Amino acid sequence: MTAAAAELSRLTVLELAAQLASKDVSAVEATRACLERVAAVDGKVKAFLRVDEKGALAAAEASDQRRKEGAPASALDGVPIALKDIFCTEGLETTCGSKILQGFVPPFDATVVRLLRRAGMPILGKLNQDEFAMGSSTENSAFFPTRNPWDLSRTPGGSSGGSAAAVAAREVPAALGTDTGGSIRQPAAFTGTVGLKPTYGRVSRSGVIAFASSLDQVGPITRTVADAAALLQVIAVPDPEDATSARLPAADYLSKLEGGVHGMRLGLPREYFVRGMDPEVESAVRAAAAELEKQGARIEEISLPHTKYALAAYYLIAPAEASSNLARYDGIRFGLRAKEAKGLRELYSETREQGFGQEVKRRIMLGTYALSAGYYDAYYLKAQQVRTLIRRDFTDAFQKVDAVLCATAPTPAFPLGAKVDDPLAMYLNDVLTLPVNLAGLPGISVPCGFSGGGLPMGLQVIGKPFDEATLLRVARAHERTQELYKRAPPV
Amino acid sequence: MSASDFQPVIGLEVHAQLLTQSKIFCGCSTAFGAPPNHHTCPVCLGMPGVLPVLNEKVVELAVRVGLALGCRIRPVSLFARKNYFYPDLPKGYQISQYDQPICEDGKLEVQTASGERAVRIRRAHLEEDAGKSVHDAGGESLVDLNRAGVPLLEIVSEPDLRSSEEAAEYLRTMRDVLVYLGVNDGNLEEGSFRCDANVSVMRKGATEYGTRAELKNINSFRFVQKAIDFEIERQVGVIEGGGKVVQETRLYDPQRDETRSMRGKEEAHDYRYFPEPDLPPVRVGPALLERVRASLPELPRARVLRLQQQHGLSAADARTLCGDRALADFYEAAVPGVKDPKKLANWMMGDLLRQLHETGAALGELKFSPAQLAALVSAVEQGTISGAAGKDVLGEMFRTGKDPQAIIAEKGLAQVSDTGAMEQVLDELLAKNAGEVEKYKAGKKQVLGFLMGQAMKAMKGKGNPQLLNELLRKKLGEP
DSSP: OOOHHHHHHTHHHHHHHHHHTTTTSSSSHHHHHHHHHHHHHHHOOOOOEEHHHHHHHHHHHHHHHHHTTTTSTTTTTOOOOETTTTTTTTTTTOTTOGGGGTOOOOSOOHHHHHHHTTTTTOOEEEOSSGGGOOOOOSSTTOOOOBBBBTTTTBOSSSSHHHHHHHHHHHSSEEEEESSSSSTTTTHHHHHHHEEEEOEEEOOOOBBOSSSSSSOOOEEESSSSSSHHHHHHHHOOOTTTOOOSOOOOOOOOOOTGGOOOOOEEEEEEEEEGSOOTTHHHHHHHHHHHHHHHHHHTTEEEEEEGGGGGHHHHHHHHHHHHHHHHGGGGGGGSSOOOOOSSSOOOHHHHHHHHHHHHHHHHHHHHHHHHHHTTTHHHIIIHHHHHHHHHHHHHHHHHHHOOOOOOOOOOSSSSSBBBSSTTTTTTHHHTTTTTTHHHHHHHHOOOEEEEEEOOOOOOEEEEEEOOOOOOOOOOHHHHHHHHOOOOGOOOOOO | OOOOEEEEEEEEEEEEOOOSSSSSSSSSSOTTTTTTOOSSOOTTTTTTOOOOOOHHHHHHHHHHHHTTTEEEEEEOOOOOEEOOOOOTTTSSEEEOSSSSSSSSEEEEEEEEEEEEEEEEEEEEEEEOOOOOOEOOTOOOOEEOOOOTTTTEEEEEEEEOOOOOHHHHHHHHHHHHHEEESSSOOOOOOTTSEEEEEEEEETTTOOOOOOOEEEEEEOOOHHHHHHHHHHHHHHHHHHHHOOOOOOOOEEEETTTTTEEEEEEEEEEEOOOOEOOTSSSEEEEOOOHHHHHHHHOOOOOOHHHHHHHHHHHOOHHHHHHHHTTTTHHHHHHHGGGGGSSSHHHHHHIIIIIIHHHHHHHHHOOGGGGOOOOOOOHHHHHHHHTSHHHHHHHHHHHHHHHHOOHHHHHHHHHHHOOBBBHHHHHHHHHHHHHHTHHHHHHHHOOOOTTTHHHHHHEEEEEEEETTTHHHHHHHHHHOOOO
């Protein structure tokens, strides 16, 4: 790797955008630097499922041409980005981390992909993930696990583990992920990156392969809060192709970013300091709160009393929706088809037996059960009632505070293989993030320190619906005190 | 015991395709007859990541039906997913309405053997159609998804029907109403109006319904009646043979005229319904309700009654006219231009329909207006032309769209009603045929016909026959 390329790959999204604007660097140079970095480190990190060198360079050349003509497409024109493999990309294989979609080349772009292209951002390739976004370690990928750039024996988290690892390893300045129960925020916490899950409905889900439709949301993983704000501005656009997309124009998230927390009320929910929580994580979160208090925020202890039911409710609602969403993978129209199957029933069962991994099958069975006649009321309906209570907890809390502070994950990154055989232990990883999805709220994870073992830890900020601006402001106020994004992983 | 000791109980589910340009959740065309899989896109193909977006037009059309049937319209109704695997169901679930349908509790007035009856409507809900599976002889199955996502309104009646005739009449009436409302094309052959029947029998005087079977695949009014009759007989046979009717789905086979078991209750699908998370609730506000209500046409039944009362039409004539909304509209547009509405109705149901039938043209393709037809009928009424000449004029109007007056003038078809000229002709005629006159006066009344013929000939066919006849009789000394 050349020194110039190494220098370029250290830049954040906004730093690179500034250099592109001043023509100190071209989009082709920036893209080549990413490609070089990928070539240098991805053999170890394994973040990418496929790199689209040709497509990315063609987009970069087009970007440079626009610059030359003095007509850049956006402030981020020419900044490379990479995508979790859950986003449909026209002409570029999209697998969602599953064998059942191996070889599937979508005939269309997801809305967010279209928005990135329109902004002029070259798409570097597709990133690894847990199959159908089901998992918290990227070990459920049908292809290979991704490794944590801070410690290659550990997981980068999941399901957007490829996205987080690629950004942490400086293979690309930004990536998009999706978050159904913490799949952006938890890997961000594990890799020392910033992960933003916007309010449900803020970013279009059209063309994003569905896991649990009422919980899924798209968001950026970046190294800085400002980068996350800049990307949110690109993708938070009302979309007529998604009936659940909010008909609200995107706000100007960047201009309010440095507003600070003076006079803000921030809540620390008692229930989020759970038993089994790593003491280093707890003290890092409390220290972050104390620091914000010093900046003029009022820190209050609050209660979100129904938190303890969230995990159970989530693991009924998400699998129920998934069992239905994944019915379309039947071997009829696209993706894998079992070749030796005789008759229709066998075609279905063989295709799905061969195409889906263990965790996906487990959740399809859970969800099918929860929706079955005779169990619907006891499981699915009850879970929906709990969901209402959890949402109400937050509504009540936001009467008193402007945002909520807590840890993103109870522990730093765990070793690969540590939890693969214990689904419940794996599920507990999302215990602090999934209530936010159940309530449809925006949440962000921002680095708040390193453990004694040198592993990153994340502070989670939870905001009111569609109040990403406040969320980002609080996260930025914290980030300013430590500037952890300047630290590079050893890889 | 015999069949006459049993009372059939029938409820019907109508699946009516709503007349929209595009499908219910995507922009694909709903047109019939395209090559297989021509009208498809990633959304109706159920590709990964795609989302449904509701075509607002279907809500308006459903409300239209709901109001016409006197239903309660839910201000908020919900879509749900009905989950099952089938190759012609691309997503592995059908988006339908389940426990919160858009329309509930209405009724349809149906003419039955025992007079007019209100058949209660339980609900009407929106859903998407599935595609079509084609099983060829070689054991291959092919799927055509042109229909996948076509909007349907499923209208479910209460089990209020008591015979296959009543069921068929209910269907005809329902079809007329839907076509009248402009929400359905009433085309059974193309599958845009389909029906399933729930049939059970109970002993006369019993208070509890028997176990029902659901009949599928009945695609004509004739088949409905035959399928239900077969099923009633079958169920009576089972009971009389000491057996029990089982709850099941049965397929009607028109070739063999019988129903066959498709699946029993034990094999019944568990559809695992749950609210569709990709679609927000459907809201029908007072503004939409008012707009639709204001645009509702007069329904066929009310119109038949009005035409009987206002225009003195017979029930049969009024029904024929109102069987087709366009025909009735044409009639009503023409009626101010004539003296006797019955005459107009006769012209329309006789010559006009025949001409349309012969040329295969639709009413909307006529080259002349209702006012022009009225002018023609009125010319015959007033004796300007004869009825026979009127038929020629109508033929010419069909071909050219010319004004009847112009055609009459061009062809010299106007009758002479000038009594002076007529008397002159008659006097000459009677003088020439003194012998015939004698015969007539002697009682040989047939001579009148001969004399009329001669008189018409002398008038070159243009004499007003009625007037001429009157004058002739007078001259022959009739009172």
